[in-house]
Amino acid sequence: MTAPNLSANLLVELFVEELPPKALKKLGDAFATTLANSLKNAGLAPSTAAVTAYASPRRLAAHVTDVAAVAADKPVVQKLMPVAVGLDATGNATPALLKKLAALGADAAAVASLRRENDGKAEVLFYDSLAKGATLAEGLQKAIEAALAALPIPKVMTYQLADGWSSVNFVRPAHALLALHGNEVVPVSVLGLNSGRQTHGHRFEAAVDPVIIANADSYPETLLRNGSVIASFAERKAEIARQLAAAAAQAGADLKPIEDDALLDEVTALVERPNVLIGQFEEEFLAVPQECLILTMKANQKYFPLLDTAGTLTNKFLVVSNIRPEDASAVIGGNERVVRPRLADAKFFFDQDRKKSLESRLPGLAKVVYHNKLGTQGERVQRVAAIARAIADELGGGELTKQAEQAALLAKADLLTDMVGEFPELQGIMGRYYAQHDGLPAEVADAIEDHYKPRFAGDSLPRSRVGVVVALADKLETLAGMFGIGQIPTGDKDPFALRRHALGVIRMLAENDLALPLDRLLNGVFAQFTGVDGFQANPAALSAFIYERLAGNLREQGYSAQEVDAVVSQQPQRLGDIPKRLAAVRAFSALPEAAALAAANKRVGNILKKIEGTVEARVDPALFVEAAETALHAALVEVVPQADAAFDTGDYTQSLTALAALRAPVDAFFDGVMVNADDPALRANRQGLLAKLHAAMNKVADISRLQ
Template sequence: MSNATRNLLIELLVEELPPKSLKRLGDSFAEAMTASLKARGLAGNDIAITAFASPRRFAVHIKNVAAQAPDKSASLKLMPVSVGLDVNGQATPALLKKIRGLCGDAAHTPIPQLKRALDGKVESLFFDSIVKGVTLVEGLQQALDETLLKLPITKMMTYQLADGWSSVNFVRPAHGLVALHGTDIIPVSVLGLTAGRETQGHRFEAKVKTIILKDADNYEVQLTNEGAVIASFPVRRDEIIRQLKAISAETGLQPVEDEALLDEVTALVEWPNVLAGKFDPAFLEIPQECLILTMKANQKYFPLLNANGRLSHQFLIVSNIRPVDTSQVVAGNERVLRSRLADAKFFFDQDKKKTLYSRVAGLSKVVYHNKLGTQAERVERIWAIAQAIGLRLGGNELAAQAGEAANLSKADLLTDMVGEFPELQGIMGRYYAQHDGLADDIAFAIEDHYKPRFAGDELPRNMTGLCVALADKLETLVGMFGIGQIPTGEKDPFALRRHALGVTRMLMEKKLEISLEEIIDISSEVFSNRINFGDAESYQLHNFIYERMSGQLREHGYSSQQIEAVMAKRPQFLNDIHQRLAAVRAFSALPEAGSLAAANKRVSNILKKVEGEVSDTINVDLLREPAEQALHAVLNAVMPKADSAFRLGEFSLALQELAVLRTPVDTFFDNVMVNTEDTVLRANRLALLARLQQEMNRVADISRLAT
C-alpha cells in the first residue's frame, strides 16, 4: 500500500437497527470516526464526509485520508538543570538513567543534544525528538475501537461470535466489516470481524448475494445498482417524499405531515416503494384522531387528508420491496389495518356506553403521585383553582363552566381508547363530552386543558379552556415544587419546563389580567398542609417561570439586555410584557439612552450602599445647589406626563419622556456631592435620587441597559 492520500470507506453491516435511533447512530459513527482520524493526523480539516445509515448498516466515506500521519516534533521535559547536571556541567546519574530509558539501555548510548529553557521560574532540560506519524492501519484500529464506545446506544445486546465461545456487546449483532482506502483493504478488526471488501444488499431485492466493492468511491453506486439499497439516509428520505407527493397527487389528497414518522419510515426501509391503500369508509365514524394515530403509530402508514383537513379512507404505505404485482402487498396491509380499525371502533363504541360523569369516581383508584395523592384528589385541586381563576377573569358564569370542565378533565383516562392510545387523552374527553350532550365550551376545554402540549402548539380556544389549562399546569408546578421535585439538568420527568412555558404563553398571548403572584397563591392554598410551599418555594417558582419566559422572549428577537431590564422588575402581570419590551427597545435607540442607563446604574449603586431606608419625601428648601434644583424641577415637569403615559399603557411614550433628564442628571453628578458630611443634606439628596430612580424604572430597570 502506497503512502498516497486517498478516500476511505468504513462500513459496519449489522442486523436490523432500532429505527428511532438509526439516524443518530449513523451520524455519530461518521462524526466520531472522522474526529478520531483527525486527532491522529490522518485526516485534515478540509476533508469531505458522507454518512450512510440504512436499517442494516452504518458507514462513512471520508475524502483525502493519509496512509500515514506526518511526523511530529516533540519536546519532552526531563528534569531541572540543577538535578540533571553537576557543578562541572556533566550529566548526573539521574539524567543518564532518564536518557537510557528514552534511547536505549546500552551503557555506551551517547548523550543526545539537550535544550535548556525556563519552565516557569526554574531552568530545565528538554529533549527534542521527532515522533513518527501513526500508520492508517494503527490509527484506524484505534479510531474504530474509540468510535464504538462513543456511540449513543441506549441498550446493548450480548451475542456469541462464530467460534461459539466468545461473546461481545453491541446494539445489534454485527456480520460484516468493510475498510477500504482507495482500492486497498485496511486490515482492522472489531466485534470479532476482520475487514474486507464484501458487503450485502437488500435481503430480497439484491441482484447478487454478495457485493464485492471495487473501491471506497463506488460504495453508494454499487449498493444501489447491485444491492437495491439506498444507503444514504437523506437521499432515501427525499426519495420517500418524492414518491409520497407523486402518489398523493394522483388521488388529489394530501399526506399527513409528520417529520418523526418520515424519519422512522426512512429507517425501516432500504428500497422504498410507496403504494396506495384503502379502508372501509364506515370506519370514518370513529374520531379521525384515533384513526390517524392507529395508522401512524401502529402501522407506519401516511393517512391522506382532503383539502379541508378531513381524513379520507385512503392511505399510503412505504413498502421495502418492489414486486411487479403490488396487489398482494397492498391487500396484506389493508387486511392488517382493518383489524386495527375494528379494535378502535370497538373501544369507541364501548366507551360511549358510559358517561364521563360516571367515570369521575373511578379516579380515586388511580394514583397520581405517592406524595400528592390520587387523580381524584388532583382533579379536586384543579377544580378549585380553575373556579377561582374563572371567577377572577369572568365572574360566576365562567367560574361554573371552568369548574365543570375541570371536574371532567381527567375522566377519559379511564376509557379504553385512552388506555390503548395515551396520546389521545383530552381529545377523547372532548368527543365523549359531546356525545354526552355537554356544551362545546365544556367539551373543547376538556381537550384544550393539555395545551400547549409542545413548543409552538396552539393555545386553548376559549376562556373556559384557558382557566382549566392554567389550573392544570399550576397545580403540577406548585405541587412538584412543594415536594421538592424541581428539574435538574436535562431531567424533567413531570414536564415542569413545558408547564411553565404554557402558563407564560397563556398570560402573555391572551393578555389575561391576573397576576402571577395571585394564581400561584390560589394554587398553593388548595393543597392545604399536604405540601411545604412557603415564601421560599414561591420565590423559587417565580424564578423558574421567569427563566423559561426569558428564553422564550429571546426567540422573539429581544436582546438579553432588554429582557433583563424588564425581568429585573419581577413583573407580576405578564399581559403587557411585549409592550414593555418594545418600549425598552425603542428607548435603547434614543441618543440619550446610554447616558441615562449609566446614570441609573450609578444611582442604584449609591442607594444600595445606604444603611436603613431612604425617605421618599424631598424638602425643597434643602435643595441648595443649582444642579439639584434643576433636576428636581425637570423631574416635576416630567413625572405627570410619564405617569399618565404609563397608566394608559403607552410604555414607549413613558420612557421617551425621560430623555429630557439626560442633561440635568449629568449636571447633577458633575456638581453635587451626594454623600456630603451634612446628614440632613445627604438624606434629602438620596430622596431626590430615589425619586429619580423610581421614575426612570417604572417600565423597566434601564440600568441593565448600561454597557
C-alpha cells in the same frame, strides 16, 4: 494499487442485523462523525476531509476523502530537567539525565543535541525528536473502536461469536466488516470480524450475494446495482417522499399523505429498497374519530394515511414496502387484512366508551393515584376546578366561570376510557369527542381537549377563553404541586416537564394579555393545597422560576440580555405588558441621553443600597441649599407626572422617553451636590430626592442594566 505513501478515499462498513429504527439516523451520523474525527486527530485525514454517512436497517458505513496511508511524522518537544540537574560541573550527563533519555528511547549520544532554554525560573534541557506517524491500519483500528464506543446505543445486547466460546456486546449481532482504502483492504478487526471487501445486499432482492465492493468510491453504486440497497439514509428518505407524493396523486387528485417527519424517518430506517403501495379499508370505519384511526395506522402499522384537501381522513393509506414483486396485490391485501382488526378495535373502544358519560366516570378518578404526596386524580381535579373558578371570576365571571369549572372537572375523565387506555396520546382529544356526544357546550368540549396546550414549543394556544382558563389552572396546579413537595427542576433533570408548563403559563398570560397579576395568581394556587400533608407553599420560588423561564424565552426571541434584564428584573406582574416594556426600553436605548441616565441610575441605586433601612421618597424643598438640587426637584415635579400619566395608559415608550429631560439636572446634581452631607436633615432630604428619582426612572424597567 494504492501507493503506500499516497492519500485515497476510505470506506468502512459494519454489516449487522436489523438496527433499532428510531435510533438508526443518529447511529449512522455518530458512527461516521466519530470515525472521521479520530482519523483527523491522528493526522491520517485533513481537517477539510469530506465525510459521508450511510445507514440502512442492516449497515452503518462512512466514506472519508483524502485519507493518508501513513500519517506524517510529528515533531515532539520533551522538557527534561534543569541543566544544573542534568549536567555535572564538567558538562557531562548525570545518571538522572541518562535514565530519562533511556525512557524516551535515546542514549548518551543524544546529549550533545539537547536544547537549552530558560523557562523563566532556570535554564532547562529539552529533547527534540520526531514521532513516527501512525499507519492507516493502526489509526483506523483505533478510529473504529472509538466510533463503536461513542454510538448512542439505546440498549446493548450480548451475543456469541462463531467460535462458540467468545461473546461481545453490541446493539445487534455484526456479521461483516468492510474497510477499503482506495481499492485496497485495510487490515482491521472488531467485534470478532476481520475486514474485507465483502458485504451483503437486500435480504430477498440482491442480484448477487455476497456483494463485492471494488473500491471505496464505488460503494453506493455497487450496493444499489448488485445489492438492491439505497445505502444513504438521506437519499432513501427522499425517494420515499417522492414515491409517497406520486402514489397519493395516483390514489386521487386531491389526496395527500399525512405530514409526519418522525414517521418518515422511522420508515426510512425500516426499508432498504422502498416501494410505496396504495391500500384501503372499509368506509364504515371513518365514523370513528380520525385521530384514532390515524394514530393506530401510524403507530402500529407505520402507514401514511391519506387526507383530502380539507385535512379529512379518507379510507385510503400508503404502505412503504421493502420488496418489489411484479404483482403487488398480495402485499397490498396482506396489509389491508392486518390493519382491519386494528381499526375494528378502535371502533369497538369508541362505541363502548360512549355508553358512559364523562360525568359518570368522575368517581373513578378517586381510585387513580396522581402522586403519592399529592393524592389522587380526583383530588387533583378538585384543585384544578377551584383554581379555574378563581381565574374565571377574575376575568369576568358569569358564564365563563360556569363553563371553566365544568370543563376543569371533566378534563381528566377520559383517562378512564378504553380508547385512552389503549392510546394515551389521545387524552384530551377523546374527552372532546365524548363531551360532544354528551351534549355539552362547544366551549366546554374544546376546553377539555385544549387544556393540555401548549404541549410543546410553538404549539397553538387554547382556542377559547374557557380553554385558556382551564389550561392555566391545570399547569399552575402542576407547578405549585411539584414545587410544594420539593420536585424542583435541577440542571437537565425535569421529569415532570415543569419548564414546559411554565412556558405555557407565560405564553397564555402574555399572548392573551390577561389582567392577572402573577404573584396574586400564584398565592391563590398554593392556597388550594391546604391540608396536603408535608406540602410547603413556596410562591416566591415558583415566581422566580417563571421569571427565569420568561427571560430565557425572550432572549431566544432576539431581545438582548440587557433589554431582558432591564424589564424582567422588575418582575412586572402583568406579563402581557412585557412586549410593550421591551419596545419602550429599545426606543429609550436609542436616545442620546440613555447612556448617561443609565449610569446615573446605577449610581443612585448604589448610593441607596448603602443606606441602612428604607429611604422614603420624601422631599422638603425648604431644605435645599444648592441650585442643582432645586433644579433636579423642579425637573422631577415636571417630568414625573408626564411619565406616570403615560405609564397609566400603557404608553411605556412615552413614559421612558419623558425621562430624557432629566439628564442635564441629574448630571448637574452629581457634579455639584454632596449627598451624604454632615447635617442629618440635609442628608436625609437629599437621599429622599434620590429615592424619588430612582422610583421615577425604574417604573417601566431598571434602566441601570442598559449600561
